[in-house]
Amino acid sequence: MSDSQQSQFDVDLHRANNVLVAVQDFVQEVRRRKAISDIKTIVDNSSKHFNGGYVEQAPEYFTEKYLIEPVLERLGLEPWPRPVDLVKDERNRPDYRIDGVVENCLVIAESKALNRERQHSKATEDMRTYLNDQTFLKTLRNREVRYSIGIATDGLEWRLIARDAEEDVLTEVGSAFIDSPVGTALTKAHSTVDPEEDWMPDARREVADSLVDMFGRENILHVAAEELGYV
Template sequence: MDSATIADAVSALQETVDAFLGELDERNIPPNRLGEIIEGKEEFNGTDIRQFPERFVEDHLIWPVLNILGYEVIPRPNSPAGGDDEYPDFRVDNLPANVIGENKAVNDIDTAKTELLSYLDSARHEYGIATDGFEWGLYELKERDNGRVTLDPVVESQSLKPVVQYAARENDMVTYSDLTGLPNPEGVLARFFQQLGHHNVRRATGGLSQFHDLYSEVLIGEGDYDHNGVNTPLVDAVDAPGGATEAERTAFAALTLDRLAFIRLMRDRDVLEIDLHDEWRQSNNGLNRFQGSFYSTCLLSLFYDVLAKPWKARKDLEAFGRPPEFGGGLFEPILTGESEYDIDDSAMQDALTALIEGESRTVINEAARGSLLESYRQTDDVDLAGKIAEWYADLTGAYEAERQYVEENIEPTLRRYSE
């Protein structure tokens, strides 16, 4: 996960903690009483905050944090686990796995976990998030030797409590003022997001299998699932120079997807202003559609004549918003006769719509880690890498070299935080 994404999340999480404490401050809770809750294990009561405690924590901490973590949630969906009075507090709708959540007021994580266990034990749910606003964990069921089921952590559980304590002490909201011994809030929040953020949880729950399957379908048409919007794989739409083998066509298609993914990552990092979908619409609606494919009239120039060259060496100095030079080699010709290749518009539109933009959050996160080709290679399917073994190292090496070039010469956006 790249550092810019983490830094943005850290800032948003800190703002949420500060806003949560601001809400408490407006309720004029005495410092001694607030200290019992923030520094100790006491729970809020209705007279403290003039609101049902669980709803207060949801509104001012849990829902905002879930949003920052990247989850689309449905509060209190009707649970199939039992009668009409049984409801999980939320359901996550943007993970392939079936994930629900159970909320409680602060310092009541044990009750949240107990109730989550009951929901998961209904065998209708795969994973669950338990939180009291301070403590957070993602769990699945594990059956013990004695036949009992317990919650088993899927990722390392995290706590926002040290961050809340730090801010409360710093702002004299509690009687404690010594910051010694408390961890650095930025580090706590970075680990919190890295462990519980949507992308890591999707990986941990096996959700990336569908992304990799979509990648395979878009590239070579060998996905196992039904992916709406993918009619023709790129490799079948490649117009290659005479004598090009199927392996060379596949290598070219994989290289094109890696280039598109890298551009999407750079736009997300504010290094590039290029919006591939906008470029597609402008090309499809303009005169270019009569002059050739989107690849030949737009991407070919973007790759070789703009991104691969210093600004002053370009024919059109204003093209594509005057992006910086990418000197790592990813946008220079890598394959023999590469400039003679072309791709039919229908398949290119599928690749842009279904993969690059349709899975943009995962594309960005995977692209920050490395080549999509290499990401796919880490699955159990090794056939694709074998098909293009002659070029695999060159393609993935150029991608990594470009990542390093950006880090060292354009903007250090990728490696501030460790994985």
């Protein structure tokens, strides 16, 4: 491994560790609301519906505030909620503009409540609409932006979608999942058996090799451009 590869590997591990801290914070919020068992059932079963009554709050808002936004930030991204500068029609506005990537790339994100992406691909469905919206494409042209990248997520599945505005190519790059570390953290918070068992090293490597490798600030544009065939 070269020095530059080692350096990037270290950055990815650091970001993965921060993501796990965000996961643990999420679990603590779930625990505060006495919803560990209910949320664990949702995480373990992708067909399970997230009922807002479990946390006494709208499911999508809860997922955004306590899981999606913190994970985005730990990935080194800068989520700007409910942007109004991309399209005029409110119905076609993504949930987030993502800042902090590079100048020639516009990143947006669409969020859904736990399991709505894993079960029905609802965030991906909406993201495809945004990336094909003519007003959005006009915004790209006006800003001289070649690449637009979409992040579609319910907090457990994270899907990357990329568009090359110059070549008019749209492709789904791939997905990463963090349901396993989220489930483990929920189990540890709920269990009296080996609650201090150190699960973090394995989880850190898993998150670094999947979520961070695809969505980390240093990686996301390269991954998208490579899939589009321009790297």
